[in-house]
Amino acid sequence: MARAVADLLVLARVPFYTKGSTMTRPSANRTHRASLQGWLWVAPTLAFLVIFVYGPALANVRYSLFSFSAMSTSKTFVGLANYARLMADPIFLQGLVNNALYALISVFFQVGVALTLAAVLEARIFPRFAANTFRSALFLPSILPVVVVGLIWQLLLAPAMGLVDQALWELGLGDWSRAWLGDPATALFTIIMVSQWQWTGYIMALFMVAIRAIPRDLYEAMELEGASGPRIFWNLTVPGARETILIVTIITILGSLKVFDIVWVMTAGGPNHSSEVLGTLMYRAAFRDDVIGYSSAIATVIFFIALTIGVVQIKLQKDR
Amino acid sequence: MADSALNAERPISTVHRQAGEVINRVILWAVFLTLSVICVYPMIWLFLNAFKSTNELFSASWALPETWRWENFTTAWGYGISRYLLNSVIVTVATVTTVLTLSSMAAYALVVMSFPAKAAIYMSILGGMILPPEVSLFPLFKVLAATDLYNTYFALILPNVAFHLPFTTFLIRSYMVGIPPDLREAALVEGASEGLVWRDIYMPLCRPILASAGLIAAMGVWNEFIFALTFVESDSVKTVTIGVMSFAVALRADYGIMMAGLALSILPILATFLILQRQFIGGLTQGAVK
Known part of the structure; x- marks a missing residue:
C-alpha cells in the first residue's frame, strides 16, 4: 500500500x-x-x-492494466484485458447508453426548459414579488442533499403509500399506477426526472443572471418594434446568453457522465441493471465485487470521456 | 380565478392581440404556479407526514395528521441525527476555511506576481474541474487506508478541499483581476510584505466573492456523498448525507419516524435558505457570467 x-x-x-x-x-x-x-x-x-x-x-x-483485489499484495499485469472485457459486457454498454440518455434529457430540461423559464421570469410579465417567489420556489430543490431528494422521492413514488400513486387514483388514472422504481421500463426515466426536478430551477437562476447582463435597451427597442415574446427570445436572449448556454450545456453533460448519488440511493442500478450508469458500475466493481482492475477500467473510460468534453469546451470557448 | 379577474378588467373586444396576451398571461401564471407547487409541495408533504403513524400514512398521505406526533422527532433525534449534523458542520467548516485560504493565496499570486510557467500552472489548476471524483476514488481510498486517514475527518476534508480548489481559485482570481494594482504597489513601496498586502488589502476587498465562493463550496461539501460513502464507516465521523441513509435503512418499517429524521436533517439548510433567499441564490449563481 x-x-x-x-x-x-x-x-x-x-x-x-x-x-x-x-x-x-x-x-x-x-x-x-x-x-x-x-x-x-x-x-x-x-x-x-x-x-x-x-x-x-x-x-x-x-x-486498469492489472487484475487484483483491494487487499491483495500482488497485482497481475493483464494489459488491455479489462477493456476487452468491458466491450463485451452488455451491462457496461447499457450503462453507457443510460448515461447518454441522462445527458440528452438533462440538456433538454436544464438548457432548453430552464432558459425558457428564465426568459419568462425576466420579461417582467409577473409582478416583481411573484417573479421572486417563483424563482425561490423553483430553486428550493437544488439546496437539498441528493440523498435526501432520492429518499423523499422514493417515498413519494412508493406504491399505495406514495403521494404520486394516491394522486393518480384520485384523478381516476389508477391504470397508470405502477412501481415506478421497481419496473425496469420506468426506473431510469423516473430517476432522470427526479434529477430534473432538483436541478432545473438552479440552472434557471443561473440563466436569469446571464439574461440580466444583456443590455435592457435592446429589449426595449425590440418591444417598441412590436416583436413578439418568442421572437425576442430567439433574436436577443439566446444570442445574448450564448456563453452561459455553452457552459451550462458542458456542465450538464459532465454532470450526467459522473452521476452516481441519485442512482445509488434510488435503485442502485436495478432492477435487473436497467438503471445502471458508469458511476454505479464502477463503484460496485470496486467496493462490492472487489474487481479493482475492472473498476479502474470503467473509471478510465469516464476519465477519457470527461477529458474529451473538457477539451471540446476549451476549444469552443477559444473560438468565440 | 385569475382568468375571470383579468377578463373583467380588459373585456375581450376590439384588439384581438390584447385578448391573446391575456390568455398568454393566464397560461404563464398557471404554468409557474404548478411548477412552484411541484417543487415545494414534496417538502411540505415530508414535514406533515413526519407527524403521522405508519397506518395513517398509508390511508391518506396528503391529509393533515390526526394527532401531531412530536415524539417522532424526538425518537429520530435519538437515532443519532445530532451527531451526523455535528460531523457535517466540522467537515464543512474545516474544508471551506482551507479552500478559501489556499485558493485566495493561489489567486493572489496568479494575479499580481510574475513567475515562470504561470499560465501552465493556472491551466493545471483549472483542469481539476474537469475530473470527476469517481475517477480518483479507489486510488484515493488506498492512499487514505495506507496513511491511516481512513475513517477520520481528514479522509473527508482533504479530498473535498482538493476537488473544490479549482473552481474557487477561478472565482476569486476573476474577482481579484478587477482590483487596481496600484494599491499593492503603493503598499510594497511603503515596505509592506506580500503577505501583508494579501491579508490586509486583498482579502477585505474580496469579501463578496469569498462569501459566494464559500457558500458554493459549503453547499458542495455539505451535500457530498461519494467520499462520505467510501472513506468513513463509523457513526462518529459519518456526515449527515450518509447518516441519513443508514438511518433510512434502519427504519424501513417505521415511515413516520424515518420522515421525521429526514425532515430534521434538512431543517438547518432549509431554514437558512428561507431566511436568506436572496443572498443564497445570488451567491450560488455567482460565476454564471464572467
Missing part, C-alpha cells in the same frame, strides 16, 4: 521539477526571488491537486 503513495510522489515530481528548471530564466537575483515566491503561493493548491486529484487519476489508469 505504501507503493501507492510512492507512485503518487513520483507522479508529483514529474511536472513540478522539469517545468521549473527549464523555464526559469537566469536573470537578476531579484526576479529569481520573486519567481520563487510566486511558486510558494501556488504550491499548496498545486500540491493538493497533484496528491488528491491528478495523482490518483493517473494511478487509476495504471490500475
Whole structure:
C-alpha cells in the first residue's frame, strides 16, 4: 500500500521539477526571488491537486492494466484485458447508453426548459414579488442533499403509500399506477426526472443572471418594434446568453457522465441493471465485487470521456 | 380565478392581440404556479407526514395528521441525527476555511506576481474541474487506508478541499483581476510584505466573492456523498448525507419516524435558505457570467 503513495510522489515530481528548471530564466537575483515566491503561493493548491486529484487519476489508469483485489499484495499485469472485457459486457454498454440518455434529457430540461423559464421570469410579465417567489420556489430543490431528494422521492413514488400513486387514483388514472422504481421500463426515466426536478430551477437562476447582463435597451427597442415574446427570445436572449448556454450545456453533460448519488440511493442500478450508469458500475466493481482492475477500467473510460468534453469546451470557448 | 379577474378588467373586444396576451398571461401564471407547487409541495408533504403513524400514512398521505406526533422527532433525534449534523458542520467548516485560504493565496499570486510557467500552472489548476471524483476514488481510498486517514475527518476534508480548489481559485482570481494594482504597489513601496498586502488589502476587498465562493463550496461539501460513502464507516465521523441513509435503512418499517429524521436533517439548510433567499441564490449563481 505504501507503493501507492510512492507512485503518487513520483507522479508529483514529474511536472513540478522539469517545468521549473527549464523555464526559469537566469536573470537578476531579484526576479529569481520573486519567481520563487510566486511558486510558494501556488504550491499548496498545486500540491493538493497533484496528491488528491491528478495523482490518483493517473494511478487509476495504471490500475486498469492489472487484475487484483483491494487487499491483495500482488497485482497481475493483464494489459488491455479489462477493456476487452468491458466491450463485451452488455451491462457496461447499457450503462453507457443510460448515461447518454441522462445527458440528452438533462440538456433538454436544464438548457432548453430552464432558459425558457428564465426568459419568462425576466420579461417582467409577473409582478416583481411573484417573479421572486417563483424563482425561490423553483430553486428550493437544488439546496437539498441528493440523498435526501432520492429518499423523499422514493417515498413519494412508493406504491399505495406514495403521494404520486394516491394522486393518480384520485384523478381516476389508477391504470397508470405502477412501481415506478421497481419496473425496469420506468426506473431510469423516473430517476432522470427526479434529477430534473432538483436541478432545473438552479440552472434557471443561473440563466436569469446571464439574461440580466444583456443590455435592457435592446429589449426595449425590440418591444417598441412590436416583436413578439418568442421572437425576442430567439433574436436577443439566446444570442445574448450564448456563453452561459455553452457552459451550462458542458456542465450538464459532465454532470450526467459522473452521476452516481441519485442512482445509488434510488435503485442502485436495478432492477435487473436497467438503471445502471458508469458511476454505479464502477463503484460496485470496486467496493462490492472487489474487481479493482475492472473498476479502474470503467473509471478510465469516464476519465477519457470527461477529458474529451473538457477539451471540446476549451476549444469552443477559444473560438468565440 | 385569475382568468375571470383579468377578463373583467380588459373585456375581450376590439384588439384581438390584447385578448391573446391575456390568455398568454393566464397560461404563464398557471404554468409557474404548478411548477412552484411541484417543487415545494414534496417538502411540505415530508414535514406533515413526519407527524403521522405508519397506518395513517398509508390511508391518506396528503391529509393533515390526526394527532401531531412530536415524539417522532424526538425518537429520530435519538437515532443519532445530532451527531451526523455535528460531523457535517466540522467537515464543512474545516474544508471551506482551507479552500478559501489556499485558493485566495493561489489567486493572489496568479494575479499580481510574475513567475515562470504561470499560465501552465493556472491551466493545471483549472483542469481539476474537469475530473470527476469517481475517477480518483479507489486510488484515493488506498492512499487514505495506507496513511491511516481512513475513517477520520481528514479522509473527508482533504479530498473535498482538493476537488473544490479549482473552481474557487477561478472565482476569486476573476474577482481579484478587477482590483487596481496600484494599491499593492503603493503598499510594497511603503515596505509592506506580500503577505501583508494579501491579508490586509486583498482579502477585505474580496469579501463578496469569498462569501459566494464559500457558500458554493459549503453547499458542495455539505451535500457530498461519494467520499462520505467510501472513506468513513463509523457513526462518529459519518456526515449527515450518509447518516441519513443508514438511518433510512434502519427504519424501513417505521415511515413516520424515518420522515421525521429526514425532515430534521434538512431543517438547518432549509431554514437558512428561507431566511436568506436572496443572498443564497445570488451567491450560488455567482460565476454564471464572467
